[in-house]
Amino acid sequence: MSPRWRVVLWLAFGALVAALPPIIANDYYIGVAVFVGIGAIAAIGLNLLMGYAGQVSLGHAAFMAIGGFTSAILTTRTGVSPWIAMACALLLASAVATLVGIPTLKLRGHYLAMATLGVGMIVTIILTQWDDFTGGTSGLTDIPYLSLAGVPLDNDVKYFYLVWALVALALLLSSNLIRSRVGRALRALHTGEVAAATCGVDIARTKLRVFVLSAALAALAGSLYAHHVHFVNPHNPFDFSFSIQLVVMVVLGGLATLPGSVVGAATVILLGEYLRSLGDFDVLAFGVILALVLIFLPRGIVGGAASLLQARRAAGGAAQES
Amino acid sequence: MAAPVLEANRLQKVFGGLVAVHDVSFRVPEGGVKAMIGPNGAGKTTVFNLLSGVYPVTSGTFLMGGRRADGRPPHVVAHMGLARTFQNVRLFGNMSVVENVMVGWHRRGRAGFLAAALRLPRARREEAAAREACLEHLARVGLEGWADEDALSLPFGRQRLLEIARALASRPRLLLLDEPAAGLSTREKADLARLVRAICDDGVTILLVDHDMEFVMDISDEVMVLDHGEKIAEGPPRQVQKDERVIAAYLGEEADAPD
Numbered sequence: 098m099s100p101r102w103r104v105v106l107w108l109a110f111g112a113l114v115a116a117l118p119p120i121i122a123n124d125y126y127i128g129v130a131v132f133v134g135i136g137a138i139a140a141i142g143l144n145l146l147m148g149y150a151g152q153v154s155l156g157h158a159a160f161m162a163i164g165g166f167t168s169a170i171l172t173t174r175t176g177v178s179p180w181i182a183m184a185c186a187l188l189l190a191s192a193v194a195t196l197v198g199i200p201t202l203k204l205r206g207h208y209l210a211m212a213t214l215g216v217g218m219i220v221t222i223i224l225t226q227w228d229d230f231t232g233g234t235s236g237l238t239d240i241p242y243l244s245l246a247g248v249p250l251d252n253d254v255k256y257f258y259l260v261w262a263l264v265a266l267a268l269l270l271s272s273n274l275i276r277s278r279v280g281r282a283l284r285a286l287h288t289g290e291v292a293a294a295t296c297g298v299d300i301a302r303t304k305l306r307v308f309v310l311s312a313a314l315a316a317l318a319g320s321l322y323a324h325h326v327h328f329v330n331p332h333n334p335f336d337f338s339f340s341i342q343l344v345v346m347v348v349l350g351g352l353a354t355l356p357g358s359v360v361g362a363a364t365v366i367l368l369g370e371y372l373r374s375l376g377d378f379d380v381l382a383f384g385v386i387l388a389l390v391l392i393f394l395p396r397g398i399v400g401g402a403a404s405l406l407q408a409r410r411a412a413g414g415a416a417q418e419s
Numbered sequence: 420m421a422a423p424v425l426e427a428n429r430l431q432k433v434f435g436g437l438v439a440v441h442d443v444s445f446r447v448p449e450g451g452v453k454a455m456i457g458p459n460g461a462g463k464t465t466v467f468n469l470l471s472g473v474y475p476v477t478s479g480t481f482l483m484g485g486r487r488a489d490g491r492p493p494h495v496v497a498h499m500g501l502a503r504t505f506q507n508v509r510l511f512g513n514m515s516v517v518e519n520v521m522v523g524w525h526r527r528g529r530a531g532f533l534a535a536a537l538r539l540p541r542a543r544r545e546e547a548a549a550r551e552a553c554l555e556h557l558a559r560v561g562l563e564g565w566a567d568e569d570a571l572s573l574p575f576g577r578q579r580l581l582e583i584a585r586a587l588a589s590r591p592r593l594l595l596l597d598e599p600a601a602g603l604s605t606r607e608k609a610d611l612a613r614l615v616r617a618i619c620d621d622g623v624t625i626l627l628v629d630h631d632m633e634f635v636m637d638i639s640d641e642v643m644v645l646d647h648g649e650k651i652a653e654g655p656p657r658q659v660q661k662d663e664r665v666i667a668a669y670l671g672e673e674a675d676a677p678d
Contacts (some may be wrong), residue, residue, distance in 0.1 A: 160626045270536040277546065278521075278528045285511045292492035292509040295471050295502070297526030297589060306532055353513070389625030 110268075114261045118254045127253045129370055131325055134260035135318045136362035140346040141267045142314025147344070149275055150307045150352035151287035152202070153210040156217030157343045160312040162224060162335035163190045164319025169237040169329045170230065179243050183320045190316030194309045196339060200302040205290065207306070217337050224331035236330030243324045250324075260321055264359065267314060272355050283307055284353075286374075315343075349390055351397025360399050422485030423448050424624045425470070430479035432465055432648075441464045441648040442479075447593065452615060452625045454635045454656075457645035458668060463628040464506055466645070470626075471503045472496040484592065487497050498526050502591035504582040506598045506628075510570040516581055517566040520553040523588035527552075556584040560614060576607045580614075587618065594618065596627035600634045612638045632671045636660065645667065 121127050139161055146152050167186035171177050193216070201212040224231045231237065242249045243259065250256045274280050282303050285293035294300050323329050333339065342365055350361025368386060372379035394401030425447040434442040440462045447453050449608040455463050468474040470481060472493035480489045483499045491499075502523070511519050530542040552641060557563050560580040565573060573581060579599060586594055595617070600608050609633065615638050619625050629635050635642065636656040646668040652659050659665055 274532065274536045277538075277542065278525060278530045278549070279532055279535045281514065281518055281522050282525060284513055284518075288511045288513055289509050291473055291493070292505065292511065293522065295473065295497055296522050296585065297494050297497035298522070299492075299494045310532065359427045 109300070110265070110356075113267070114258075118257055124253055127257055129323075129366065131253060131257050131260050132322075133255070133359075133363045133366045134264045135321050136326065136343070136346060136366055137264050137359040138260075138267050138321070139315045139318035139343055140350070140358035141264075142311035142318075142361045143343050144347045144350075144352065144355060144358045145271055145274070145283070145307055145314075146311040147347055148351075148357075149280065149287060150283040150304055152304055152308065153207065153344070154213040154308070154311070154340075155210050155344065156213030156215070156220075156337075156340050157311070157315045158214070158335050158339035159217040159220035159335065160190045160315035161319030161322065161339070162220050162329075162331065163193060164316030164330065165323040165329045165335060166224060166231060166237070166319075167316075168320040168323045169240050172241055173237055173239055175237065175333075179241060179324060183317070186316045186320045187313045190312045190319075191309045194312035195305065198305045198308045202308060203301045213340075214337075217340050221331050221336050224335070231331070234330060236328060238328045240323050240327040240329065242327075256325060260325075263317070263321070267317075267369055268355055269360070275355070345387060349387065349397055351400030351403075354397065354399045354403065357397050357399035364398065375391075422482070425481065425483055425626070426480040426485075427466075427470070428479055430466065430469055430481065431477045431486045432462075432469055432474060433477045433508045438583070439648050440469065443645070443648070443650050444479075445643055445650065445653065447461060447624060447626050449624055450619070451620065451640035452627065452638050452639045453643070454639040455626065455628045455643050455645060456635055457629070460647075461645040462648040463645055464597060465648075467503060467597050467628065470496075471501060471595060494526075497589060501595065502586035502588055502593075503595035504579070504597055504599060508575075508578045508582055510578055510585075512569075512571045513549035514570055515551065515567050516562060516570050516573065517553050517557060519570045520551055520556050520584050520588045523556075523585035524553055526550050526589050545578055552603050553584075553588055557581075559587065559618075560584045561610075576603050579603065579611075583614070583618075587623070591623060593624050593626060596625060596629075598629050599625070599627060600629050600631045608634055 117130060118127055121130065138156050139157060143157050146154055167189050168179065168182045171182035171185060172179050197212050197216055198209070199336060201208040225234055241419040242251045244250060245259065250259055275283070282293065282298040285296065286298060286300050286303060290300055319335065322334065329335070346361035347358055349364055350359070351357030368383060375382055390398065396404060398414045427442050430440055430443045432486055436534040443466065455466065457463055465474070469476050472491055472495065476489050480487060483496070483501060486499065488496050488499055511522060525559060528545055530545055534542040554563065554566060557566055560583055562577060562584060565577070570578070570581060583596070583599070599615070600611055603611060612634060615625060615627070627648065639656055642656050642659045644659060644662070644665045646652050651664045651668060652662040
């Protein structure tokens with residue numbers, strides 16, 4: 098993509114985000130849009146890991162849980178500033194990711210997927226059983242609002258702007274990253290570990306770093322979630338089924354397309370809202386829609402749209418030449 | 420005398436019960452083109468995989484510029500100044516031509532996660548310089564007009580050249596070329612021979628494996644011959660061509676005998 102197009106897309110994205118709350122003008126849906134932003138932040142991180150570096154995590158909701166519960170526990174029990182609690186949440190998730198990643202990322206194959214699956218289960222069990230500390234299955238309540246420069250973000254419109262500013266920041270930093278020396282190393286090890294290693298890329302270390310980064314983004318999402326609903330429990334959206342939903346967001350939006358993660362998060366969360374009226378059949382409908390998208394757009398929504406545009410441009414170019 | 424670029428002592432590689440490389444010792448002196456030839460299955464590519472750290476050695480050692488390099492992972496060997504190409508070209512298919520070369524440049528850069536994500540001034544300067552340098556490497560192999568194409572959209576012969584450009588981008592002391600001429604037309608081979616000599620003249624020592632006798636004899640200063648994992652001859656091309664064990668090895672295997 099040329100730099101000019103990138104600027105145009107950024108301006109369009111900024112304008113859309115700025116205009117959305119007045120257009121929606123409905124508290125419930127603004128709340129949903131906040132969830133979309135939170136999901137998008139976690140999905141962007143997971144896309145860096147899955148889409149670019151080719152490593153699968155089936156336990157990313159556990160890092161959201163670590164983020165959400167660290168914020169919840171520190172703000173309700175110690176009265177520390179929510180921002181400091183959030184920083185601790187990111188550090189703790191990074192530390193856990195490092196411990197999980199060091200042994201598993203040295204190996205080739207699906208060891209990371211297995212290990213993260215296990216970590217997800219363990220985190221859910223710890224949060225459920227350690228009830229003195231975590232509130233057990235009933236969870237923790239009365240998590241305070243975040244405030245920015247002394248202004249409490251005490252309604253959904255204000256919180257919407259904070260969350261989506263962070264989505265934009267995550268997008269910006271991630272897209273810088275993938276277009277750099279580090280990003281090329283990630284993409285290279287995805288398609289050819291041996292060739293990348295012989296080019297001087299430290300495979301294990303690069304994988305570990307991107308895994309830690311994606312865990313930290315998940316923790317940020319979890320912490321933002323806690324300050325949005327003011328309540329956390331070990332399950333929704335912190336258990337295995339949400340880990341799978343995050344993977345679906347990434348694949349549905351398009352692996353290795355960062356805007357795809359935002360589109361994927363919006364699709365999954367909005368579908369969840371609309372399909373709720375189907376009661377128990379929502380899972381079925383969700384599955385059918387997913388299968389259809391992946392059959393007709395195997396590169397995901399944004400990836401598929403991009404290749405359609407490219408094909409049309411190529412066809413247009415050929416028509417002009419003849 | 421300065422230490423040779425590469426010195427291999429009694430290299431041994433065993434896969435299960437198969438001895439792929441047996442007791443192979445050799446030196447690659449600075450500044451020439453050395454070729455390793457031998458029938459199919461002689462262990463040539465295995466030797467390359469040992470030297471580049473892709474496989475660990477079963478026993479034996481090798482030194483690069485006098486420093487022990489065996490037992491080190493591929494990226495460390497790369498940082499010691501070794502670069503290679505692959506028999507079955509291994510480009511990064513999800514990247515453009517120039518980006519492939521820029522992965523080769525990786526070890527020359529410094530920008531880490533933080534500097535890259537924040538696009539710090541030094542990371543931007545480094546990135547611009549890297550692209551510049553990599554475009555020069557592309558021009559070196561004659562691919563200057565292809566920089567922004569998808570790497571895998573190149574015709575096969577040019578993919579080979581791209582792999583050489585990628586290897587050169589790390590500014591290696593020693594370049595390993597694994598069957599660079601395989602599958603090329605006569606004319607492409609002649610161009611490649613000129614390119615290999617020119618790279619050598621720039622001060623990069625070259626060790627190559629190939630089947631094409633004419634190509635090898637033409638460009639090499641020194642030839643070593645492997646058969647069944649063992650070194651059976653080594654010396655100047657003319658002398659090796661007349662060696663009886665070499666002729667027997669080739670005639671016994673296939674009719675691809677040196678003339």
